[in-house]
Amino acid sequence: xxxxxxxxxxxxxxxxxxxxxxxxxxxxxxxxxxxxxxxxxxxxxxxxxxxxxxxxxxxxxxxxxxxxxxxxxxxxxxxxxxxxxxxxxxxxxxxxxxxxxxxxxxxxxxxxxxxxxxxxxxxxxxxxxxxxxxxxxxxxxxxxxxxxxxxxxxxxxxxxxxxxxxxxxxxxxxxxxxxxxxxxxxxxxxxxxxxxxxxxxxxxxxxxxxxxxxxxxxxxxxxxxxxxxxxxxxxxxxxxxxxxxxxxxxxxxxxxxxxxxxxxxxxxxxxxxxxxxxxxxxxxxxxxxxxxxxxxxxxxxxxxxxxxxxxxxxxxxxxxxxxxxxxxxxxxxxxxxxxxxxxxxxxxxxxxxxxxxxxxxxxxxxxxxxxxxxxxxxxxxxxxxxxxxxxxxxxxxxxxxxxxxxxxxxxxxxxxxxxxxxxxxxxxxxxxxxxxxxxxxxxxxxxxxxxxxxxxxxxxxxxxxxxxxxxxxxxxxxxxxxxxxxxxxxxxxxxxxxxxxxxxxxxxxxxxxxxxxxxxxxxxxxxxxxxxxxxxxxxxxxxxxxxxxxxxxxxxxxxxxxxxxxxxxxxxxxxxxxxxxxxxxxxxxxxxxxxxxxxxxxxxxxxxxxxxxxxxxxxxxxxxx
Amino acid sequence: xxxxxxxxxxxxxxxxxxxxxxxxxxxxxxxxxxxxxxxxxxxxxxxxxxxxxxxxxxxxxxxxxxxxxxxxxxxxxxxxxxxxxxxxxxxxxxxxxxxxxxxxxxxxxxxxxxxxxxxxxxxxxxxxxxxxxxxxxxxxxxxxxxxxxxxxxxxxxxxxxxxxxxxxxxx
Numbered sequence: 001x002x003x004x005x006x007x008x009x010x011x012x013x014x015x016x017x018x019x020x021x022x023x024x025x026x027x028x029x030x031x032x033x034x035x036x037x038x039x040x041x042x043x044x045x046x047x048x049x050x051x052x053x054x055x056x057x058x059x060x061x062x063x064x065x066x067x068x069x070x071x072x073x074x075x076x077x078x079x080x081x082x083x084x085x086x087x088x089x090x091x092x093x094x095x096x097x098x099x100x101x102x103x104x105x106x107x108x109x110x111x112x113x114x115x116x117x118x119x120x121x122x123x124x125x126x127x128x129x130x131x132x133x134x135x136x137x138x139x140x141x142x143x144x145x146x147x148x149x150x151x152x153x154x155x156x157x158x159x160x161x162x163x164x165x166x167x168x169x170x171x172x173x174x175x176x177x178x179x180x181x182x183x184x185x186x187x188x189x190x191x192x193x194x195x196x197x198x199x200x201x202x203x204x205x206x207x208x209x210x211x212x213x214x215x216x217x218x219x220x221x222x223x224x225x226x227x228x229x230x231x232x233x234x235x236x237x238x239x240x241x242x243x244x245x246x247x248x249x250x251x252x253x254x255x256x257x258x259x260x261x262x263x264x265x266x267x268x269x270x271x272x273x274x275x276x277x278x279x280x281x282x283x284x285x286x287x288x289x290x291x292x293x294x295x296x297x298x299x300x301x302x303x304x305x306x307x308x309x310x311x312x313x314x315x316x317x318x319x320x321x322x323x324x325x326x327x328x329x330x331x332x333x334x335x336x337x338x339x340x341x342x343x344x345x346x347x348x349x350x351x352x353x354x355x356x357x358x359x360x361x362x363x364x365x366x367x368x369x370x371x372x373x374x375x376x377x378x379x380x381x382x383x384x385x386x387x388x389x390x391x392x393x394x395x396x397x398x399x400x401x402x403x404x405x406x407x408x409x410x411x412x413x414x415x416x417x418x419x420x421x422x423x424x425x426x427x428x429x430x431x432x433x434x435x436x437x438x439x440x441x442x443x444x445x446x447x448x449x450x451x452x453x454x455x456x457x458x459x460x461x462x463x464x465x466x467x468x469x470x471x472x473x474x475x476x477x478x479x480x481x482x483x484x485x486x487x488x489x490x491x492x493x494x495x496x497x498x499x500x501x502x503x504x505x506x507x508x509x510x511x512x513x514x515x516x517x518x519x520x521x522x523x524x525x526x527x528x529x530x531x532x533x534x535x536x537x538x539x540x541x542x543x544x545x546x547x548x549x550x551x552x553x554x555x556x557x558x559x560x561x562x563x564x565x566x567x568x569x570x571x572x573x574x575x576x577x578x579x580x581x582x583x584x585x586x587x588x589x590x591x592x593x594x595x596x597x598x599x600x601x602x603x604x605x606x607x608x609x610x611x612x613x614x615x616x617x618x619x620x621x622x623x624x625x
Numbered sequence: 626x627x628x629x630x631x632x633x634x635x636x637x638x639x640x641x642x643x644x645x646x647x648x649x650x651x652x653x654x655x656x657x658x659x660x661x662x663x664x665x666x667x668x669x670x671x672x673x674x675x676x677x678x679x680x681x682x683x684x685x686x687x688x689x690x691x692x693x694x695x696x697x698x699x700x701x702x703x704x705x706x707x708x709x710x711x712x713x714x715x716x717x718x719x720x721x722x723x724x725x726x727x728x729x730x731x732x733x734x735x736x737x738x739x740x741x742x743x744x745x746x747x748x749x750x751x752x753x754x755x756x757x758x759x760x761x762x763x764x765x766x767x768x769x770x771x772x773x774x775x776x777x778x779x780x781x782x783x784x785x786x787x788x789x790x791x792x793x794x795x796x
Contacts, residue, residue, distance in 0.1 A: 038641070038645060038759065038760050040639065040641060040644075041641060041644030041645070041648070041656050042640070042644070044656055044657075045656070045657075045660060058640070060643075061644070061647075061659075061660045062647045062659075062660075062665050062666055062667065062668065063665055064667070064668065065640075065643075572657055576657050576660055576661075577660065579661075
């Protein structure tokens with residue numbers, strides 16, 4: 001097993017902890033992944049169907065066995081139906097997160113969630129203006145209540161439009177209308193996916209895939225965008241700030257609390273509670289020097305972007321954080337939380353605390369939060385962690401020293417602010433060729449890829465070729481750990497991008513937030529396209545998800561493509577069992593929405609595909625290549 | 626000398642062995658490459674369902690000690706290694722007369738549709754463990770020497786008998 005450590009990750013802290021796991025005889029996701037080999041061929045190709053109880057049915061990919069399921073569904077139909085269900089699940093995850101953010105916002109406006117307040121008045125007013133909500137002679141709370149109600153209505157809308165889709169360029173909206181993929185309501189599209197994939201409903205692969213694009217759009221320009229914007233009003237729109245990243249941010253002499261999952265609703269309160277003098281005094285009484293909060297996954301990104309709370313690691317490091325032996329509490333909400341944490345935490349003193357009313361795991365201490373008493377719950381959680389410090393076994397503490405400084409907090413507003421309030425300077429840099437274009441690199445970790453290898457090599461290759469990178473999610477944390485989010489990382493960029501970054505004092509890789517914050521990238525892309533009077537698909541821009549694994553990533557892929565951005569996937573989606581679906585996604589869809597998917601596991605070749613696409617778009621705009 | 630031996634009671638009928646076999650006998654030797662290949666890669670292991678007992682059985686060439694397919698092959702396409710006893714098939718020499726298929730007691734001769742010649746299990750010469758065996762998650766296929774396989778079955782059966790004796794004593 002030890003020999004595999006270097007093959008498993010390029011991250012030094014991760015390697016150190018994998019060695020420790022090996023020494024302690026502890027299993028991680030990488031070991032479980034190995035035990036799953038070889039993984040089911042039918043599953044990998046997407047040609048098994050469990051949607052009714054005449055099945056399960058499978059199609060023989062080599063044509064010797066069954067060519068149809070019991071109902072007559074072909075590989076094309078089964079693959080398309082399965083993909084649509086993945087999109088529905090991903091869109092549901094982002095959008096249900098958004099719903100909770102809006103419900104918290106509404107309770108705040110009604111005065112029922114006293115711990116929350118409006119942190120960004122300007123954004124509140126801007127959103128109110130988008131919805132034609134009057135702000136004159138009205139209290140912030142009155143405006144917020146009206147806004148909360150119209151935002152909530154986006155979920156249950158039946159005939160559209162979802163207001164934020166209006167941020168897209170006129171040409172894009174026309175395409176969506178002409179193709180019939182303009183989303184009608186967030187919940188409606190997700191429900192319709194489940195209906196269409198029920199036995200005996202929609203059985204045309206192209207028809208199914210179009211619903212996938214529509215559902216994706218309901219996520220990207222609906223659910224995800226609402227989550228981002230409401231969270232900005234409630235917790236503040238991120239602005240550039242410095243922090244640190246990797247397991248080395250954990251403190252050997254302080255109480256360590258990790259917030260992990262995807263929502264900032266409770267973690268904001270935990271950050272506040274950890275600064276409470278009463279709690280700090282208690283920590284000191286327990287023999288700790290203080291209380292340190294660090295994040296993992298996108299809950300981590302949310303508090304990193306807004307408060308500079310250090311990021312302990314990305315998705316595949318969640319177990320490793322516990323293995324440091326220095327974590328008093330692993331506090332989780334929803335999404336990407338491994339159920340393995342329960343039995344792992346029981347091997348250490350770590351308390352595994354689940355907080356969301358909708359997510360529990362084996363071996364948790366249950367501390368459910370509700371908006372009306374969020375701060376009380378947060379204090380209780382922090383207190384539990386502080387008291388648990390007494391149970392820490394100093395002999396088992398093994399914190400890797402690795403960490404890196406990072407500059408984070410690049411919301412679309414912050415980027416435009418840094419440019420002087422208009423995208424013009426960035427456009428000029430693109431026109432001059434100093435910056436060739438923009439690459440959006442996002443997504444998860446996946447043990448199918450050497451941890452962070454796909455992320456870092458792709459990003460480095462892009463900036464080296466003068467492509468400005470915007471990042472979110474676990475790619476952002478990978479870049480932060482590797483020092484690519486430091487302004488000095490401009491040295492790794494090509495000469496054109498380097499000069500632009502150095503003049504602005506920003507890194508060549510801009511951290512735009514959590515995975516719902518890919519909506520910020522859409523807003524930025526729309527701003528650039530609108531400023532130029534072109535469509536998003538005309539921009540010299542491309543996307544990539546080098547290590548993606550979740551259904552949310554599939555929904556993101558759907559809306560990014562439908563928004564006109566060419567996207568390269570680093571792991572193979574379960575569609576290759578259908579030549580038809582594969583053809584539509586990698587070719588046919590381009591004729592409809594002006595963007596396609598490509599699959600390329602090699603990050604260097606993936607970067608080449610993106611740069612090639614960017615050059616082609618530059619040519620299209622009459623820019624020198 | 627190791628054999629592919631079958632423990633039918635463990636087969637769940639997932640057909641992972643069939644997929645792994647076809648992939649191992651493809652040009653690219655990768656699942657995602659194999660599905661797009663022409664000629665289509667062919668499997669040499671077959672999961673047969675016995676409806677009377679609702680049991681799936683993975684069927685694979687026995688590489689018989691006195692192999693009928695080898696003895697009837699007119700062109701010498703089928704031959705048996707004198708030491709490891711693997712029965713191999715030379716595609717160039719095969720004329721597709723199907724005499725081998727006629728005499729095989731287990732139905733282990735398949736057909737390459739494009740070239741209209743026979744195909745059969747070759748114990749995956751490039752692999753330490755045949756692809757079907759490593760693909761089997763439940764251990765229905767094992768790659769062991771008969772002595773070892775039978776030995777462990779014998780030990781299991783003996784344990785059951787011993788348990789019976791103990792139960793008798795306590796009565």
